[in-house]
Amino acid sequence: MMVNGTPQHTRRPRPYGLRVLPRLAKNPPEFFLETLHERGDLVELNLGPARLLLVHHPDHVRHVLQENWRTYGKGSMWVAIRKLVGNGLLGSEGQHWLQQRRLMQPAFHRQKLAALASTMTTTIAAMLDDWNSAARADKPVEVAQAMADLTMQIIVRTMFGASIDSAETRDLGQAFARALRLMNVRMWTFFLPDSIPLPGDRAFREAINHIDSAVYRFITQRRQNPTTENDLLNLLLEARDEETGAHMTDQQVRDEVFTIFLAGHETTATVMSWVWYVLDQYPDVQRRLHAELDSVLVGRLPTLESLSRLNYTRMLIEETMRFYPPSWMIPRSVEADDTIGALPVKKGTTVLISPYVVHRHPDFWENPATFDPERFAAGQNVPRHAYIPFGEGPRLCIGNNFAMMEMQLILAMVAQAFRLSLQPGINIRPTTMPVLRPNQPLHMNLQVRTRPVSNATWLMATETGEYQLVPEHERIDTDRD
Ligand code: HEM
Structure with a gap:
C-alpha cells in the first residue's frame, strides 16, 4: 500500500466559483473527489456568501480534528439538531x-x-x-x-x-x-x-x-x-x-x-x-x-x-x-485565524472534511476505486488519518x-x-x-x-x-x- 503523499499546494489554490453549483448539486461526494484530482489537497469554494474549504489530505485532517481541534468548532449546522438532542x-x-x-x-x-x-x-x-x-x-x-x-x-x-x-x-x-x-x-x-x-x-x-x-x-x-x-x-x-x-x-x-x-x-x-x-x-x-x-x-x-x-x-x-x-462529510467552523499546511485560514470559514474523499485519496490507497476487504487484513498498514x-x-x-x-x-x-x-x-x-x-x-x-x-x-x-x-x-x- 502506497503511503507517501506530501500535501500539495503550499500556494493558495484557485477557488471554485458559483459555476460549479450544478456539479455540486448533482453528486456532492463525487464532486468533492473530483476537486481533489483537479485542484489538490486544499480546495476553496466561493459560493456567494458561503466560503468553504475542502480539506482532503490526511495530514490536514489530523491538524483540524486532532492537533488543533479547539480552533475548529461544530458550527451552525447543529442548531436544528439541538432542537432534538438538546x-x-x-x-x-x-x-x-x-x-x-x-x-x-x-x-x-x-x-x-x-x-x-x-x-x-x-x-x-x-x-x-x-x-x-x-x-x-x-x-x-x-x-x-x-x-x-x-x-x-x-x-x-x-x-x-x-x-x-x-x-x-x-x-x-x-x-x-x-x-x-x-x-x-x-x-x-x-x-x-x-x-x-x-x-x-x-x-x-x-x-x-x-x-x-x-x-x-x-x-x-x-x-x-x-x-x-x-x-x-x-x-x-x-x-x-x-x-x-x-x-x-x-x-x-x-x-x-x-x-x-x-x-x-x-x-x-x-x-x-x-x-x-x-x-x-x-x-x-x-x-x-x-x-x-x-x-x-x-x-x-x-x-x-x-x-x-x-x-x-x-x-x-x-x-x-x-x-x-x-x-461522508464532517463540517467544522474556524473559530480563530489559523494556518492549514501553508494556507492561512480566516475565522468564520467553514471547513469540510469528507471521509468519502480521504478514503479514496490515491496517494494513500492503492486502486482506491476497487472494493477489496483484504486492505484490512492483519499486518496490512492502514494509512493513519486516511481512514476516518x-x-x-x-x-x-x-x-x-x-x-x-x-x-x-x-x-x-x-x-x-x-x-x-x-x-x-x-x-x-x-x-x-x-x-x-x-x-x-x-x-x-x-x-x-x-x-x-x-x-x-x-x-x-x-x-x-x-x-x-x-x-x-x-x-x-x-x-x-
Ligand atoms: C457505523 C456506525 C457509526 C458511524 C459511521 C459513526 C460516525 C461518527 C462520526 C464521524 C462522528 C464524529 C462527528 C464529528 O466529529 O463531527 C461520531 C460522533 C458520535 N457518535 Fe458515532 N457513528 C456510528 C455509530 C454510533 C453509535 C452506535 C453511537 C452510540 C451508541 C454513536 C454515538 C456518537 C456520539 C455520541 C458522537 C459524538 C461524540 C462527541 O462529540 O464527543 N455513534 N460518530
Missing part, C-alpha cells in the same frame, strides 16, 4: 462537552458493552424469525428499511433493557424516526428563522413530547428502584465525574438518550444496507464470508469470543465503511466499539442464515440525505442457507437467555409480540 454530546461544545465526554466515556468501554451483546443477539434473532417466514413464502425483503428498524430496536433495547416491552420499543422507535424526519426539514431550511412556521413543526413537538414522557418515566422509575441491569440507561445514571463526584441531571440523561438514539442507529443501518448490496455485487467476497462463518461458528450463534475470530467479517465491514462512509469513518481526535465517535460489535453480530447472524440477492433491474448509487445511503429501496430475495448442523433449523432462546439450535418442529415463538 445539549447532548454530539452537538455540544466547550466545557460542557468535555465534562459530558468524561462522564460518558466509561459507559462505552468495550468491557461494559460486552454485556449488551445478548440484547443485540435476541433482537437480531427475532428479525431472522420474520425473515424465515418471508423466505418460505418467497417474499422479498426491503433490507434498507429492515436494517433501519433493526438498529432502532437494538438501540432502544440496549438503552432500556428489560424495562421496555416490544410494543413500546416499536412505538418509541417510530416516534423517534418521525421526529428525525421532521428535524431534517428544519436542517435543510436552516436559513429560515424559527419564527417562520413550517408544516410539521407541531408534529415535531408532539413526537418529542411523546418520547420525552417515556424517557423521563424510565429515568424516574430507575432512580426510585435502582436495578443492576446492564443497560445503557443504568450506565448513564451511574456515570460520575471523577473530580466532583457529580451525576448527570435528569435533563442531561434525557439529552444523552436522545443523542445516542440519533447518532447510533441510522449510521449502522446504512453500513449494513451497503454490506448486503456489496455481497450481492461481489460473489467471491460472499463466498469467503460464508466459508468463514461456517468454519468458525459451525451453526452456532456468534459470541464475543467468536467475533474476535471472524476476521473476514470485520474486514468486510471496514472496507464497506471505506467505500461508503455514512458520515468514525471521525478522529477528541471528538471521535464514542459509539465506535458499540457499532462494530453490533454490525459484526448482524452480519454474522444474517449471512449465516440467508443468502440475499438484489432483485433484477435495480440500479443503486449513493445519495447523501442525510447520511451516504443507497438511493432507492433494496428489495432483496432471501434464500435459506443450508445449515452445517444437520437436524437444527433454528436458533432459540432458552430460559436462561442462552441460545441453542433446535429442530423446526420444536420451535416455539419466544420473542414475538
Whole structure:
C-alpha cells in the first residue's frame, strides 16, 4: 500500500466559483473527489456568501480534528439538531462537552458493552424469525428499511433493557424516526428563522413530547428502584465525574438518550444496507464470508469470543465503511485565524472534511476505486488519518466499539442464515440525505442457507437467555409480540 503523499499546494489554490453549483448539486461526494484530482489537497469554494474549504489530505485532517481541534468548532449546522438532542454530546461544545465526554466515556468501554451483546443477539434473532417466514413464502425483503428498524430496536433495547416491552420499543422507535424526519426539514431550511412556521413543526413537538414522557418515566422509575441491569440507561445514571463526584441531571440523561438514539442507529443501518448490496455485487467476497462463518461458528450463534475470530467479517465491514462512509462529510467552523499546511485560514470559514474523499485519496490507497476487504487484513498498514469513518481526535465517535460489535453480530447472524440477492433491474448509487445511503429501496430475495448442523433449523432462546439450535418442529415463538 502506497503511503507517501506530501500535501500539495503550499500556494493558495484557485477557488471554485458559483459555476460549479450544478456539479455540486448533482453528486456532492463525487464532486468533492473530483476537486481533489483537479485542484489538490486544499480546495476553496466561493459560493456567494458561503466560503468553504475542502480539506482532503490526511495530514490536514489530523491538524483540524486532532492537533488543533479547539480552533475548529461544530458550527451552525447543529442548531436544528439541538432542537432534538438538546445539549447532548454530539452537538455540544466547550466545557460542557468535555465534562459530558468524561462522564460518558466509561459507559462505552468495550468491557461494559460486552454485556449488551445478548440484547443485540435476541433482537437480531427475532428479525431472522420474520425473515424465515418471508423466505418460505418467497417474499422479498426491503433490507434498507429492515436494517433501519433493526438498529432502532437494538438501540432502544440496549438503552432500556428489560424495562421496555416490544410494543413500546416499536412505538418509541417510530416516534423517534418521525421526529428525525421532521428535524431534517428544519436542517435543510436552516436559513429560515424559527419564527417562520413550517408544516410539521407541531408534529415535531408532539413526537418529542411523546418520547420525552417515556424517557423521563424510565429515568424516574430507575432512580426510585435502582436495578443492576446492564443497560445503557443504568450506565448513564451511574456515570460520575471523577473530580466532583457529580451525576448527570435528569435533563442531561434525557439529552444523552436522545443523542445516542440519533447518532447510533441510522449510521449502522446504512453500513449494513451497503454490506448486503456489496455481497450481492461481489460473489467471491460472499463466498469467503460464508466459508468463514461456517468454519468458525459451525451453526452456532456468534459470541464475543467468536467475533474476535471472524476476521473476514470485520474486514468486510471496514472496507464497506471505506467505500461508503455514512458520515461522508464532517463540517467544522474556524473559530480563530489559523494556518492549514501553508494556507492561512480566516475565522468564520467553514471547513469540510469528507471521509468519502480521504478514503479514496490515491496517494494513500492503492486502486482506491476497487472494493477489496483484504486492505484490512492483519499486518496490512492502514494509512493513519486516511481512514476516518468514525471521525478522529477528541471528538471521535464514542459509539465506535458499540457499532462494530453490533454490525459484526448482524452480519454474522444474517449471512449465516440467508443468502440475499438484489432483485433484477435495480440500479443503486449513493445519495447523501442525510447520511451516504443507497438511493432507492433494496428489495432483496432471501434464500435459506443450508445449515452445517444437520437436524437444527433454528436458533432459540432458552430460559436462561442462552441460545441453542433446535429442530423446526420444536420451535416455539419466544420473542414475538
Ligand atoms: C457505523 C456506525 C457509526 C458511524 C459511521 C459513526 C460516525 C461518527 C462520526 C464521524 C462522528 C464524529 C462527528 C464529528 O466529529 O463531527 C461520531 C460522533 C458520535 N457518535 Fe458515532 N457513528 C456510528 C455509530 C454510533 C453509535 C452506535 C453511537 C452510540 C451508541 C454513536 C454515538 C456518537 C456520539 C455520541 C458522537 C459524538 C461524540 C462527541 O462529540 O464527543 N455513534 N460518530
